Amino acid sequence: MVSWVPGADASLFPVENLPYGVFRTAGDGANGPADGSAGPGGGAVGDARDGSPRIGAAIGDFVVDLGALAAGQRHPAEPLLSAATLNDLLAAGPARWREVRGWLAGLLTDPAAENAVRPHLVARDTVEMLLPFDVADYVDFYSSEHHATNVGRLFRPNSDPLPVNWKHLPIGYHGRSGTVAVSRHPVVRPQGQRKDPSSDTPTFGPSQRLDVEVEVGFVVGVPSERSRPVGVADFADHVFGVCLVNDWSARDLQSWEYVPLGPFLGKSFLTSVSPWIVPLDALRHARVDPPPREPEPLPYLRDAPGDPWGLDIELELAINGTVVSRPPFRSMYWTPAQQLAHLTCNGASLRTGDLFASGTVSGPEPGQRGSLLELSWGGADPVWLADGTSRTFLADGDEATIRAWAPGPGGIRLGLGEVRGRVEPARGH
Template sequence: MNPFAVPEGSLFGPDNLPYGVFSTPGGPRRLGVAYGDHVLDVGAAARATGVAGELAGLLEAPALNPLLAAGRPAWRQARTAITGWLTEQEHRAAVAPSMIPRAEVRLHLPFEVADYVDFYASEHHASNLGRIFRPGSEPLTPNWKHLPIGYHGRSGTVVVSGTPVVRPCGQRKAPADPAPDYGPSRRLDIEAELGFVVGTPSPMGSRVALHDADRHVFGVCLVNDWSARDLQAWEYVPLGPFLGKSFATSVSPWVVPLDALAHARTEPPARDTEPLPYLDDRAAQPYGLDITLEVRLNGRLVSRPPFAAMYWTYAQMLAHMTVNGASLRTGDLFASGTISGPERDTRGALIELTWNGEDPLDLGDGTARAFLEDGDEVTITASAPGPAGARIGLGEVTGTIAPSH
């Protein structure tokens, strides 16, 4: 098998080069790049090609964080070097031993997560939930179009794709119940999201301007922010998400650099509310991203959420997240919130797809789902435009529901 051959239709070609952390049986964790059906051990390739100095140290690290912290010049230096190793004939003999079939490796969490923030940036998602929970009222809250709403999550329960998700327990109270009870969530849901990985930190007391977003954001990954809707509904008043969210957040094992998404840049949707100056991106480069997700439940395609439909961009999320002087740390993860489009088959959560369980999904095998059952497997994949009509992939994030303990 030629380790440099990229199969036809592969979403992991030379224009992508996403980073991850892998190991082989009995071996240590290493930094790798996905290429076709292989993983390039970038530390071994750096040694084999004679790379020395700071770049060698960054690529030989067992996690992505040192490279994240090094900043955009180092990110581009690394990408240029890796592109050359994989595409230039003069490096083939030296690099070939560092190419490992992807089927033979174990993938790990690609970076050490510092802080985790989740946003609520889809107008379609927020409007749908407003119609579900506040029928007859304005679907959006008065502040929604003035600021990217978000909450601080729990970084310690961010897990890599493939990690089982144990059904959470907590307090539940249906509207007609006289008092809450305790037990496993009966309304376990998904949230198909895009995550943004912070590289360069910022000092406490400073603010990151819109036009500086790409100096700090290294790349993107897929996120499934699992949600226990019954726990969330009872605890939600008067504060925000807590136990209904903090039990698990799954991420894909590959982080796609922003530089790989140059052809996916797009203008965000037209807005009917003028933003405050620190969120005003009308004179900036496009910060929208044309990324299409696909959500599968037990193998059946149930939704294709379009990230291009998101009202708030990642640059606006980052600007708002730091406008009060909150610092960024290397390894911070902030996610978009559920990605939903205008049509039913573009909604990124079961609560929308089934309209709060009133219209269950037909899975085509004689079963239907309002919310997740034990043993259900959810897989989210995504792709984006690349050069010359090609597409690049973000990999997948998968999780299987395990019974509560």
């Protein structure tokens, strides 16, 4: 499809993408002329209203103010698109998702609609992006065989690297939804108990082994009934779209606390997500078969015939601007459809705004590892940056950025945006 929006077709946010987010402007006219005259790149800039949160879709270098556009068009989805979060739209279900997406794509590719839409374009580099949905529950999985094997070798060097159950079920843990934050939220170094291997007792203080985890997240739209599992084949009936996740991890806190119940304070201090939610419908050309699984999963976890949910997503991790890793999501052992099926197999219900993440994405090569724990091999092999400094774990002032792309129709690339965060010193206790 060809869009009349300047530069959109050559961007990572063409009309084939159209991710959703929530934004606000300064509310003081600082984003450009309020009369809709030409803005950056020749596009008009919408009226800077009162700076309140608004739902938008990314197209090229712009954001479409969807609430204002729907009101002007008298579109029946206007109440959903005029809300302050995506939750009402998420709950509306696949038929409404497709209808809204088709309506928007039609307007952005129809030259006759340009004059009606142009006043509702806002330059993307002038807005503040907000957390796009109210997070109900947060679950993090552990679905990369390469990551799990690496971590097992580091944490349990004298045991089998994979737990005995790992190839039978998608292992996960319940996180803390209240500490999920949008990209660019400050990463305050956490404090807690940590124990040096050479010491008999633990100490309390700021984490000395602060790490990143490159992950992909999945946002639930349609809830499910309690006690009724959601099958692998029903994944797209409930999941709205995809975002990027950095599950920041304090490895020293984690290694001391994780036996016997798993992650707790080492991860609950912050989880960052990208501001744009890419609809599943935009990722049709990214779907691939998952890797072979041996042994064959139990029936409730088997891939739906002809409907695989492996995804060919390219990820990139940069520290202070230096790309240090490129993890491939297509290598993930457990798919998001299997994760959702396992999450609900005991009768646990889904809620609108649930977020579940893939777990750290790592590939088979050293340059494809999705955490500093793996990249530095537990601190034994520092990672070198372009400025000549090295890291084993994150220092105060460091900025970590995760970006991602997926294939689209006709060989184009679709961007999933980025999630970034800068580390700040620990605060007083």
